[in-house]
Amino acid sequence: MRYLTLYKYFLRFSFTKAMEFRLDFFFRIVMDIIYYAVNILFFHVIYLHTPMLAGWTQDQMIIFIAGYLLCDALNMTIFSNNVWWLPQFINRGDLDYYLIRPVSPLFFLSLREFAANSFVNLFVAIGFFIYALTQYQTPFEWYQLTFYLLMLFNGVLLQFCIQLLFVLPTFWIQSQRGLLDFFYAISFAGERPDRIYKGIVRILFTYVVPLSLIASYPARLFMDPFDSWTLIQFIGITIVFWGIVLTIWKKGLRSYSSASS
């Protein structure tokens, strides 16, 4: 409850700040719309050649893409800015004041800055999501949709966890960005349905760097016949990865050297 009140302050601060940098708004919107269009076109081209891909027809694939883009927009607005700054905070010793407050520093540092600039894109993503639902040919119930959205949110959390795992090594290696560049390089793996991957690559993107789960599992749970194993894996892996993040975070703080003046 108290954390909700705190988050309300973060939101207020972020919006106040964003109002001062209005030009950013427009750049962000243009950039993101281009990114969405490229994603949609990519699959459109593929479906000119085949009626089915990874077990999904084109209208199903659009549901998946819409889900992925919604995840991405949520991640961009809620977490992304904070993760981006974290390595520099660690390097420059800026964690100091977060560590002395009687509030979880990880909570503070991951939610501190709400990307008010990307906020508009969230509406674009929601718009596209609604469009995807209207062209979807299989009838569905409201509770199924709610469940899909919940699962997508779990996907956002998982994505955030994975991203943190690439940032936390900054505690030990002297690096400007942590391994964030590496993360961005492989993050495309989540933009494709998991079933297009086979063998080792599939195992890699399911269990080692579970990027392919983020949007694929929610989409599968929404559109395919219900499969409890998919659900258990999805939730289980998210919990396990949270555990890993928290453990490494604690270890990291032990060796935090707080570069000073």
Added chain:
Amino acid sequence: MIKVSNLSKSFAVYHKEPGLMGSLRGLFIRKSSIKYALHDVSLEVHPGEILGLIGANGAGKTTLVKILSGIMHPTSGEVSILGFKPWERSNQYRRQMSLIMGQKSQVWWDLPALDSFLLLKEIYQIDDETYQFNIDYLSKTLGIADHLKTQVRKLSLGERMKVELMAALLHNPKVIFLDEPTIGLDITSQKAVREFLKDYQRKYNPIMILTSHYMEDIKELCSRINIIRKGEMIYDGPLSHIQKLTGDTKHLKVTTKDGELEFTIPRENLAIKTKEIFESHEVIDLNIQDPSIEDIIDQILKHGLQKQ
């Protein structure tokens, strides 16, 4: 109360040879050695006491403060503050503690100070009455009541420091660490901050540790000082006793026809030395003084505590 026993903090330091080749070699082979930022430090501070930490840059003052405030883990040794181990960072401890660093800001730069204060109110769960009382008291004593609605980055350095002080004291901390709170401030602001701290100390009786490079701060505020040199505590006691440490010396300032000369000599040599000076120079003016605290501290920081 603060009790520190045998506290040490060491770092591995990597050596890099200069130049590009050195950097390349450093990618694969790194020589490292262990450096002590703090070595076997023990001290005690009681409520109502302001302890002054003195030391050159890099002597370990800030490291000590950061361990005591729970930001860093020590390599070995024990600390107990109000019964807590700081680096366990329990909420109970953090609620009663505050840290002010002259070099790092804790308020949101793009927002008016009052907004940051509201967030802190929520973080420390300060009730409305206490909050309002503290805002009134602090802003009045610090004289910044008019600036609380201005974006912090538009404030002057002195005003900003006062805002930082307010932010740090809203929750009535029992333990306060001040790491160079007057750094970069002009004389008037330095004085205002000092006066405020004195007043605050009298009113609330917290445990305080202060580090500063300005001897005025230490003289005015601290009943006791600790001198840290290269990570080791070399003096613990009142500031006034420090003159005896370096032996009884006198400072001679001589103005001659050719210019000014200065000497620091043991008191017993005073007569002989003055005679020598009068014999070898055409003296216009002669001034004999006790060495200033600043000079003594400077000597100790440079050469340690050997007698002269």
